[in-house]
Amino acid sequence: MKILSFFIILIVLVVAIFGFVPVLRSFVITSSYDVKQFYVEKKQSFSDFVDDYTTKAAEVAHMRSTIRELQADKLKYDALKVSFDNLNAALNINNKYDGVNTKLAKVISYASLANYTRIWIDYSVKHSTTNKMYGILKDGYAMGIATFKDNTLLGFLNGDKSTSYSVYVGKNQAPGILRTDSDNKIVIDYIPSWIDVEVGDEVITSGLDGIFFEGIKVGKVTSVKEDHGYTKASVQVYSDRARLGYVWIVDTKVPQTIMLDKDSLEK
Numbered sequence: 001m002k003i004l005s006f007f008i009i010l011i012v013l014v015v016a017i018f019g020f021v022p023v024l025r026s027f028v029i030t031s032s033y034d035v036k037q038f039y040v041e042k043k044q045s046f047s048d049f050v051d052d053y054t055t056k057a058a059e060v061a062h063m064r065s066t067i068r069e070l071q072a073d074k075l076k077y078d079a080l081k082v083s084f085d086n087l088n089a090a091l092n093i094n095n096k097y098d099g100v101n102t103k104l105a106k107v108i109s110y111a112s113l114a115n116y117t118r119i120w121i122d123y124s125v126k127h128s129t130t131n132k133m134y135g136i137l138k139d140g141y142a143m144g145i146a147t148f149k150d151n152t153l154l155g156f157l158n159g160d161k162s163t164s165y166s167v168y169v170g171k172n173q174a175p176g177i178l179r180t181d182s183d184n185k186i187v188i189d190y191i192p193s194w195i196d197v198e199v200g201d202e203v204i205t206s207g208l209d210g211i212f213f214e215g216i217k218v219g220k221v222t223s224v225k226e227d228h229g230y231t232k233a234s235v236q237v238y239s240d241r242a243r244l245g246y247v248w249i250v251d252t253k254v255p256q257t258i259m260l261d262k263d264s265l266e267k
Contacts, residue, residue, distance in 0.1 A: 101251045102137070105153070107244045116241055117160035121146060121153040123249050135165070135205075135212040135250030142205050142216045143239040143247065153249070158186055158218075158237045166209035167218055169233060170201030178203070178218065178235065186219075191231040197224050203235055210256030 103123065111118035123134075123146075136144040136155050144157035145165055156163040164179040169188060174195035176188035191197055201221045207214030219237035226232070 101253055102248050103251075104246055105249050106246055107155075108152075111154060115160075117144075117157045117163070119155040119157065119244060121155050121247065121249065123153040125251070133209075133211045133256055135216075135252075137216065137248040137250060138239050138244075140217065141237070141239040142212060142218045145211055146249065155247070157241060158239060159184070165211050166206045167203050168206045168214075169197050169203050169221065172196060173206075174231070175206060175208070176231075176233070186235050186237055188221075188233045188235055189227070189230065191233060193226065193229060193231050195231075197221060197231050197233055199224060201233075203233075207252070210252055210254045212250055213252060 105121050105123040108120040108122050110116060111120055121136075131147060134146045134153070135142065136146055136157070142158070142165070144155055144160065144163050146153050146155040148154070158178075159180055161180050164177055167176055167178050167188060168174065169176055169191060172195050174191050174197050176191040178186065178188050181187050188203065199221050203218040203221065205212035205214060205216040205218060217238055219235045219239075221233045222236050223234040224231060
């Protein structure tokens with residue numbers, strides 16, 4: 001009886017196992033296909049992601065390069081525009097100084113960063129006379145004087161202690177010498193006391209120093225006082241030191257009464 005029961009159970013197990021195998025095989029095959037399909041899709045997705053990233057990275061690099069080039073071009077454009085505006089302003093002034101020996105010259109730089117009253121000027125002459133002085137004009141106004149140092153023209157603007165030239169003051173054309181005093185104020189010294197000078201009088205170049213020609217506007221008198229037998233006047237000059245791109249250089253070709261000493265050039 002026990003043997004019969006054993007054989008019956010064995011037969012049942014064999015039938016069950018052989019009947020389940022096709023189902024199991026089908027499940028394994030289906031599962032394997034799904035896993036493979038998932039892998040293929042993810043691999044393709046990752047490949048597409050890498051391709052997109054590589055393409056976009058190249059585009060970004062190209063855009064950055066283009067931006068840098070545009071920035072460099074803009075800097076060049078801005079520099080040229082400033083130079084053009086300065087030149088245009090110098091050429092469009094009302095008085096071109098026709099009939100006198102003047103030349104438009106480019107300002108190179110300040111003589112030193114700590115001194116805004118001295119400038120290097122790009123100006124050359126065939127034969128430079130030692131210590132010869134030249135006049136500097138800007139916007140139609142007297143701005144200073146200049147002389148050669150180490151073969152380069154060095155300009156001394158109004159307000160520099162070494163700047164001085166001959167002027168007339170007011171309607172009576174009182175003579176005087178424009179200079180900068182110890183308080184760094186621009187003044188006119190040695191005005192004859194018997195000639196009336198008033199606040200508001202206009203100051204012009206006299207041309208008697210051989211640096212400027214007569215009649216260039218300098219500024220207006222702001223105060224007047226007596227000083228050791230002479231009249232001394234403070235002046236507000238018309239010229240300013242903004243936009244020092246180009247200036248006019250005056251060469252009168254006549255003997256000069258004012259010279260800069262060596263110490264002034266070395267300061």
